[in-house]
Amino acid sequence: MAQFMDVHHGMRGITADQLHQAHEADLAVEKDESVHFERAWADPESGTVYCLSEAPSADAVQRVHERAGHRADEIHAVPLAV
């Protein structure tokens, strides 16, 4: 298992409710891929969303996001953290 940071662009105007619902949609299907979405942060002004997850691979992260209806634009393994 490794940590990943993924990024979604084009989410301008996202609300707290929408972020919450998107996160819940991930949580609802993540177990099938052994992924866990830990946190997410959103900047409604630039339309950027960052998601931090623990997962077996970037592909597994993307599969969960796709099934939840919001494909990520970038997925980075982040093996280093402080």
Place this chain on the structure above:
Amino acid sequence: MAQFMDVHHGMRGITADQLHQAHEADLAVEKDESVHFERAWADPESGTVYCLSEAPSADAVQRVHERAGHRADEIHAVPLAV
């Protein structure tokens, strides 16, 4: 106070020690700007570093990073989080 996610590019090959030292350099000066750097994650392969902070403004975040020797390429307010 608000939360910010900032991004550094061009950090390919960054090591755990380098990330730790960069974070310590931020912590050493952050109080002057009422900023607190909470977490940071690095992808040595793409050379991307993400920093999560609490700060009065994006400018304050940048001033700390500049004094610590590593200007951010992007700084996003992230008022929404889960």
